[in-house]
Amino acid sequence: MPFTTESYPGVATDLPQATRGFVLNHSMLRVKDPQISLAFYTRVLGMRVLRKLDFPEMKFSLYFLARMQDGEQAPEDAGERTAWTFSQRGILELTHNWGTESAPEFRYHDGNAQPQGFGHICFSVPDLQAAVAWFDQNEVTYVKRPDQGKMRNVAFIKDPDGYWIEIVQADLLKQLGQPG
Template sequence: MSFDGEQYPGVMAPPQKAQGFRLNHTMLRVKDPEKSLAFYTGIFGMRVLRRLDFEEMGFSLYFLARLDDDEAIPEEVGERTVWTFQQRGLLELTHNWGTEDQDDFAYHDGNSEPQGFGHICFSVPDLEAAIAWFDSNEVSYVKRPEQGKMKDVAFIKDVDGYWIEIVQASKMEGAGR
């Protein structure tokens, strides 16, 4: 018998009609795509898979992923677009044109009142090495791994103030017990 998910009140059996559904991406609105792309590509090594511009509505979408070096990505734009929407765990950065020129413009990070969206998370192979990398790149912290009650978990901020949880999977075995 294979693991079928933890069971709690409200959990239902997966409907047959949902067969093949998968979470493709999470979207964050960004003020300045140049700064956000520098952060996610330079700090996390993500690659931009596809940019989609919607001129009539004044916005662009950037789809990013942290892929293995040997993954084959289609070169042809249409094929790459389809391939992008078949992936798991992508980050979509949405830029509404003109926000980068507004000095006082900022998006709500979801963690101040009223709370809503909380964070995205990256799993890293070595938490201490990741922290040293973030420190050397002057990344802003919400919480360092040694702070607070949840040890071995860090929270950093991206250039728009969104929180990013940083975990090392092998240190999470006893979490929440």
Template sequence: MSFKGEQYPGVQTPTADSAGFRLNHTMLRVKDPEKALAFYSRVFGMRVLRRLDFEELQFSLYFLARLEEDESVPEDAGERTVWTFRQKGLLELTHNWGTEEQADFAYHNGNDQPQGFGHICFSVPDLDAAEAWFDANGVEFVKRADQGKLKDVVFVKDVDGYWIEVIQADRLAALGD
């Protein structure tokens, strides 16, 4: 790999100590796993690779991915767990048991004050078709592609209020400076 990354103050050259490191997943806490799983599987076509329950700690983890048609996933649960933790770009939904029964319970979405976490992002092959799909499925928009100063970028909300950026890569070539 000849590309060494864009350089800015603070960027340091990686050492051999971090060779093989990769981002595996991002975790979102969800109030009701049934609703969250319905949203991510129906709207974004994700599949649950593995569910891990921790009875003593009263929580479950759901690891989701958008698999390719020809992707081979191990059937054996142990092998699939290892395979799951070797992947890139997974979404982990964490459910703390009992939250779904609390009517006034909600997690902070990161975009309300005070701001922190911002969003996850999906790249789609056709942004206009994705917007139509979201409309057809009652997905709440934060921003459509033709709105605001940042064109060709969509933001929607999931069932817990987390923001999801949706982009079409080939429409972003001129983005930024």
């Protein structure tokens, strides 16, 4: 029988018919200065901006970013690209509320200070040590390096707004959470 889900109290074992076709499209982070955040996510993490949407009446902008696969292309037409963006998986939405970039003391809660809430986003990389070398070269701030703490082979870095980003190499995590 094919795997469908791990089972715990509260887990529905049957996929509700009404949810067929649902896709987790994006997660959103609020950013103080889009220029600084876009530089980090595009230059350091290799993401591409798929679409920017401005809402002048509400004074905010949305930037939708993804880590595109080699050769993958989004539609050229802005409307088609918007629809395509909202059909993808693994999109990061950066929301900029206009004016925050010029407020010196302004900052967002990262979710990891008290009271805790949001924790982190995660990037899986093909080579953790090469990624760490790249982050070091780009003077990225670490919460935890892969060789620190009890959970080895997992790094946590910070983006310009202080949000945590977990960095993992999937094949190094086969024993994660296992006794021993």
